[in-house]
Amino acid sequence: MTFTSAHLVALLPIVVLGGAAIVVLLLAAFSPSRRVTTGATAIALAATLATLPIAARVIPLDVSPLIRIDGAALLYTGLLVACTLGVLGLSTAYLKGLGESVGELCILLVTAALGAAVLSASSHFASLFLGIELVSVSLFALLAYARDEKPNLEASLKYVILSGVSSAFLLFGIALVYTELGTLEFARIAELVPLESASSVYIAGGLGFVIAGIAFKMSLVPFHLWTPDVYQGAPAPITAFLATVSKGAVFVVLLRYFMLADAYAYRPLIVALSLLAGASMLLGNVLALLQNNVKRILAYSSIAHIGYLLVAFIAGGAVAIESASYYLAAYLASSIGAFGVVAILSSGVEGETQTLREYRGLYWRRPWLAAVFSLMLLSLAGIPLTMGFVAKFYVVAASIDASLWVLLALVIVGSGIGLFYYLRVLVTLYLEPDDVTPDGARAAAAPSGHVVLAVASVAVIWLGIFPAQLIDVVRALAFTNG
Amino acid sequence: MLANYLPILIFVIVAAGLGVVLLGIGFVLGRGQKDQEKLSAYECGFEAFEDTRNRFDVRYYLVAILFILFDLELAFFVPWAVSLDAVGLFGIGAMGVFLALLVVGFIYEWKKGALEWD
């Protein structure tokens, strides 16, 4: 195939991210200054966001059989790179508190963002695998960033081993699908699956294994066992990264598979995903009730949220893309905010600010942080005037449209249970501090982190009151593929 | 095309056969009653104090990982070298980008001191 300049323009976000990785690598090797490296990374990620409108002029375009740049790809790339920028802002103060160098973090964040961009544009199983590996290997090193702390090493080791196993399942599933269909491209799979000559054993088995591998990364039940331990042990900003970009990118590639390979017509896959979604909503919410550690509560709640996201997605049709994209944006903004508060409070604190006791009376010590945390918790719970409420409304509307009554019931029950533990944390923030509560002033100053929280809060409130703006963007972009 | 590999197959069979024959003759013709005492480790008459395995220095691991990565780069080079006339200038450019990325990685390693032994 011939590569024209249009291909290069379409690839611009990915090329800029690749160039950014090189530049940050050289900066980290040669210059010891923290500000230069983090500044350059922030500029590079912002530049990637700036190239999105430029690339939007030549969409939709198939660049090599592996990726397809269309409106949806650019939209999701934008969301995920923005989240990476947020995580970068949150981690500068955290690392200064730890006394670790910041160069490697910047490099790894950029390569993970590159992986997320590849996943957002993927239209082939090979780019699916390459993107997942880029994000995973970056996370292996990011999770163990403070190498001398036992919790970090434990979290990283658990993630490495389980990620390796799930990648093995993923590859085996891809191989099985290839055995039957002879192609790995999503579009060709769409043509070949409905044919009579396609043997369903290989396809069903293969796609089952692929879903198993992907469900691990999205921490759906029953592949969720690693989630609370890894989230708890990881450095707080990296937990934010895990909860947002890692899950979001894998969900985006699942969405692209369903759209490009027309998998809505393949019933076994829908049934499997419905089971996973239902179990995640139930177990995620129920297990969070028993936790006393804020990070674990947020981990279980993220499992439940991915369950809700899948319900919007299973509904199928045009409503599915719209509601799933909006829910994804709401989830990303709220998670960055919630984990961001945890990260800022943990900067420079030995053992991180994790248990619920340490959050007691936060409002009386750090009112701004408590207010942001309250807002994020309300958004995650789905209280009106926040983005989370509109997102949940969309999920309910989509499932009513598609008559998914069981899943709808689970959404409602799950949200009800979720309200309990969200309110529990919320109330703790406003209680009178007692003698056991540590002084909140010990966390280091984090100016960039506060900026990130401010942006997230504004997004959650603004897009919660005026959701139409985001919906219009989603409608304009996500439907420009053929 | 597979006929080209016939000499290698014969070589493998002869080598394997020779190994089996040599070990087999020793196994068949050799006498020996083995018991637990004869098979145990010898430590100047004492019972063995500890295991022979040492903790390994993580520098060996880093060297091995860096070796694997550059070995993989080599594995990408070989088809390019063989098919250079078919891919032409575009192929040279593509490989140039690949090489540049890995050279930057090499510079990073060098500056970080990962190539120093101590």
Add this chain to the structure above:
Amino acid sequence: MVTTVLFYAFAAILLVAALGVITARNPVHSVLFLVFAFLQSAVLWLLLEAEFLAITLVVVYVGAVMVLFLFVVMMLNINVEELRSGFTRYLPLGIGVALVVVIEIANVIWFRSEGQAFVTPTPHAADYSNTKELGGVLYTEHVFALEIAAMLLLLAIVAAITLTMRTRHRPGLKVQDVPAQVAVRAEDRIRVVKVGPVKE
């Protein structure tokens, strides 16, 4: 005909080696069986005329990855007794899973392929070069995958260094700088001074 015989022979050895991996008592033996299994797989790939991939399997997988395996296995004090203790307890579950897999494979091979012969690949001419064909496609059509693979290798370099590098150059720690020591010149260390005769 010959290829069929060779296939069955090497596949049988592969199965024996794979069984050896999981049943060997000594972990080092286990790794060596795995190396043996990879060599048999390489020959099977060669029979499929994927010569470049066969050689790459040996050079990269056996030559690099298995060496790393051996490092870890030989230098860690793995207590095999403890690891083996649950064998008979989990044996029924293991047999169950194996049975399911065997039934699935048998289902496909015997029941679904009625009347369809397995198509053997048409052998190529004597000057066919799998490497050349692979190269012709990889550097033109799939160049994006190539560059992403380069990024992945770069990422692995950074991740390995981040995780394992323990630098000796902490502040206050004195280290020898061997190149500087070797580059020392006599003039830097010795100054010849003319001393006059001692007067009584």
